[in-house]
Amino acid sequence: MGKRILVTSGKGGTGKTSVTAGIASCLAALGRRVVCVDADVGLRNLDLALGLTDTTALDFGDVIAGHVSLDEALSAPPGLPGLSLLAAPSELRTEQTEPEAFARLMAGLAERFDYCFVDSPAGLGAGFRMAAAGCDRALVVSLLEPAALRDAARAVEALERVGMTGAALVINRVRPQLLRVPGAANADDAMDTVGLPLLGVVPEDVAVICAGNRNVPVILYTRKGAAQAYLDMARRLDGQRVPPPRSVKARY
Ligand SMILES: Nc1ncnc2c1ncn2[C@@H]1O[C@H](COP(=O)(O)OP(=O)(O)OP(=O)(O)O)[C@@H](O)[C@H]1O
Numbered sequence: 181m182g183k184r185i186l187v188t189s190g191k192g193g194t195g196k197t198s199v200t201a202g203i204a205s206c207l208a209a210l211g212r213r214v215v216c217v218d219a220d221v222g223l224r225n226l227d228l229a230l231g232l233t234d235t236t237a238l239d240f241g242d243v244i245a246g247h248v249s250l251d252e253a254l255s256a257p258p259g260l261p262g263l264s265l266l267a268a269p270s271e272l273r274t275e276q277t278e279p280e281a282f283a284r285l286m287a288g289l290a291e292r293f294d295y296c297f298v299d300s301p302a303g304l305g306a307g308f309r310m311a312a313a314g315c316d317r318a319l320v321v322s323l324l325e326p327a328a329l330r331d332a333a334r335a336v337e338a339l340e341r342v343g344m345t346g347a348a349l350v351i352n353r354v355r356p357q358l359l360r361v362p363g364a365a366n367a368d369d370a371m372d373t374v375g376l377p378l379l380g381v382v383p384e385d386v387a388v389i390c391a392g393n394r395n396v397p398v399i400l401y402t403r404k405g406a407a408q409a410y411l412d413m414a415r416r417l418d419g420q421r422v423p424p425p426r427s428v429k430a431r432y
């Protein structure tokens with residue numbers, strides 16, 4: 181049975197989609213069978229982060245409605261065998277976004293894939309509840325900023341309310357020069373505020389934007405910076421002991 185991993189944050193724009201695509205593509209590069217489910221109904225963009233152009237016609241709503249099979253709806257991003265995407269519906273159709281139906285869909289995926297990632301929408305409303313219903317663990321993505329950390333702590337409370345334990349924190353877009361500013365939060369402060377163990381720290385990296393512009397996952401664009409951080413997190417999720425790079429230890 182595969183792991184079903186919710187990627188959430190509360191606050192919008194923290195990097196949920198980038199982190200989902202980054203870690204999932206690294207796990208595929210490590211030889212795992214990985215599916216990414218875009219749960220951002222109406223605002224999907226995980227397809228672009230995985231190197232697929234926005235031509236995906238079929239989505240998880242079509243599968244839940246019984247219009248198409250799972251195999252028909254899954255698309256394969258280029259360059260990473262073992263990686264699949266299940267797109268989000270482009271508009272909200274309530275009967276296709278019921279948490280129970282989504283949970284059944286995810287249970288089916290977990291029988292076929294080692295890792296099933298769900299990229300959740302911003303906020304902690306109905307979209308979050310649907311996405312969470314399909315998952316058995318979570319990654320909470322935050323920036324090192326008070327508003328993002330507070331929303332991440334709220335996301336943790338929301339996860340507890342739906343009975344989900346086993347979450348970890350991903351700190352995204354870290355700029356080392358800001359860590360030296362008096363009063364700036366570091367990774368320890370973030371873990372204290374959010375109340376989760378740390379899975380990894382992703383630096384601010386123009387490669388994330390450049391890879392997006394070239395329409396390739398970051399790991400197929402470079403092996404440094406954010407790509408290295410995604411790879412380290414993928415290995416940790418996969419059970420390997422990966423210490424933080426020495427430069428990271430010194431800084432964070
Ligand atoms: N490590 C990084 N370095 C530089 N830019 C980044 C990094 N991570 C994410 N970004 C950029 O930040 C922006 C927001 O990222 P992303 O879309 O992944 O966030 P999100 O949490 O999924 O947003 P939403 O809540 O709208 O779904 C994007 O333009 C992305 O390219």
Ligand SMILES: [Mg+2]
Binds near residue numbers: 220300
């Ligand atoms: Mg997103």
